[in-house]
Amino acid sequence: xxxxxxxxxxxxxxxxxxxxxxxxxxxxxxxxxxxxxxxxxxxxxxxxxxxxxxxxxxxxxxxxxxxxxxxxxxxxxxxxxxxxxxxxxxxxxxxxxxxxxxxxxxxxxxxxxxxxxxxxxxxxxxxxxxxxxxxxxxxxxxxxxxxxxxxxxxxxxxxxxxxxxxxxxxxxxxxxxxxxxxxxxxxxxxxxxxxxxxxxxxxxxxxxxxxxxxxxxxxxxxxxxxxxxxxxxxxxxxxxxxxxxxxxxxxxxxxxxxxxxxxxxxxxxxxxxxxxxxxxxxxxxxxxxxxxxxxxxxxxx
Numbered sequence: 001x002x003x004x005x006x007x008x009x010x011x012x013x014x015x016x017x018x019x020x021x022x023x024x025x026x027x028x029x030x031x032x033x034x035x036x037x038x039x040x041x042x043x044x045x046x047x048x049x050x051x052x053x054x055x056x057x058x059x060x061x062x063x064x065x066x067x068x069x070x071x072x073x074x075x076x077x078x079x080x081x082x083x084x085x086x087x088x089x090x091x092x093x094x095x096x097x098x099x100x101x102x103x104x105x106x107x108x109x110x111x112x113x114x115x116x117x118x119x120x121x122x123x124x125x126x127x128x129x130x131x132x133x134x135x136x137x138x139x140x141x142x143x144x145x146x147x148x149x150x151x152x153x154x155x156x157x158x159x160x161x162x163x164x165x166x167x168x169x170x171x172x173x174x175x176x177x178x179x180x181x182x183x184x185x186x187x188x189x190x191x192x193x194x195x196x197x198x199x200x201x202x203x204x205x206x207x208x209x210x211x212x213x214x215x216x217x218x219x220x221x222x223x224x225x226x227x228x229x230x231x232x233x234x235x236x237x238x239x240x241x242x243x244x245x246x247x248x249x250x251x252x253x254x255x256x257x258x259x260x261x262x263x264x265x266x267x268x269x270x271x272x273x274x275x276x277x278x279x280x281x282x283x284x285x286x287x288x289x290x291x292x293x294x295x296x297x298x299x300x301x
Contacts, residue, residue, distance in 0.1 A: 041235055056286040057164060058116075063279025064157040065112035067272040068128055071135075072108040074265075075101055090140055100138055107131050115158075121165040125158045149198040150273050156195025157280025163188035163290070164283050189290030192280065193233070197224035199277045200240065216243060227284070230293020237284040244281075248274045 052059075075082055079101070086097040107127050114124035132151050141147040163185045200220050220243050226236035252274065254267035289295050 039232075053286070056282050060164075060279045060282035060286065061115050061118070061161055063275045063282065064154075064161055065115045065128070065276070066279070067154065067269075067276040068108040068112045068131065070268070070272040072105045072112075074268075075105050086138065090138065092138070100134075104131055104135065115161055118165050121162055125162045128158055129155055149201055150270075150277075152195050153197070153199035153277045153280070154273060156192045156198070157276050157283070159188050159195060160192035160280045160283040160287075163192060164287055186291035189287070190230075190292045193227050193230065193284065193289060193293075196277060196280050196284070197227055197240075199274065200224050200244075216247075219243070227289075230289035230295050233289035233293060233295055234285050237281045241278050241281045241285070244274050244278055248278075 082101055083094075083097050086092045086100065087094060092100065108131055111124040111127035111131070114120050115128070132155060136142045136147065136151065201224070220240060223236040223239045223243070227233055227240065248271055252267045252271035254264050254271055257264040257267065
C-alpha cells in the first residue's frame with residue numbers, strides 16, 4: 001500500500017510526461033538474478049541434505065581434527081625417523097626431541113578427542129592451534145608459503161569449532177568488559193570464514209596451470225569471495241566442499257601409491273589437511289555465516 005500511495009502522490013512508476021525514459025522497478029540487477037538462482041539451488045540442497053543435517057556438526061568437528069589424529073599416528077609409527085630428522089637436520093638436542101614429540105602426540109590426541117565430544121572446546125582449540133605453531137617452528141616450515149596458507153585454513157576450521165560450541169559464561173568478573181555469547185560468536189565466525197579460504201589460495205598459486213585448473217580456480221575464487229563477505233555463504237561453502245573433495249580424491253590418492261613411494265607421505269598429509277578444511281566448511285554450511293555477513297544484513301534491510 002505504501003508503494004501505491006507513493007505512486008499516486010508523486011507519480012513514481014508512471015510514464016515520464018516529458019517523453020524521457022521511465023523508471024522500471026521490475027527490472028532486476030545481475031546480482032538479483034544470481035541471488036534468485038542460488039536461492040533455488042540452496043532450497044534444493046536443503047531438501048537433499050535434510051536426512052544428514054542433524055549429523056553435520058559432528059561430521060564437521062571430526063573432519064577438522066582428523067589431520068591431527070593422522071599426524072599423531074604418523075609420529076608414533078615413524079618415531080625413529082622423526083627423532084633422526086629433528087636431531088640431524090633441525091639440530092635439536094636428543095632429550096628435547098623426545099619431549100617435543102611426546103607433548104605433540106598427547107596434545108593432538110587429547111585435544112582432538114575433546115573437540116569431537118564437545119568438551120572444553122576453548123582449551124582444546126587453543127591446544128591444537130599451539131600444536132600447529134610449535135610444529136611449524138620445530139620442523140622449520142614457518143617460511144613455507146604453502147604450509148603456512150594450509151595451516152591458516154586449519155586454524156580457521158578450529159575457530160569455527162569454537163564459535164559453534166561457545167556457551168555463555170555463567171560468571172562475570174567485576175570491572176572487566178564482557179562479550180555476550182552472540183558477540184563472541186559473530187566475530188569468531190567472521191575470522192573462521194576468512195581463514196578457511198587460504199587453503200584455496202595456496203591451491204591457486206601452486207602446481208602447473210591448465211585449462212581445467214584455471215576454470216576450477218576461477219569458480220573457487222568466486223566462491224571464496226562469497227564465503228568471506230557472507231553472500232550466499234551456505235551455497236558457496238557447499239561448492240567449495242565439492243571442489244576440494246573431488247580434488248582430494250583425484251590428486252591426493254595416497255592409497256594408490258606403493259609403500260615406499262617418495263610422495264606417499266606428502267599426499268597423505270595433504271589429503272587429511274584438506275579434510276580438515278572441508279570439516280570447517282561443513283560447520284559453515286550448518287551454522288551459516290553469522291551476523292557479520294551480507295546474508296544476515298539482507299534479513300534486516
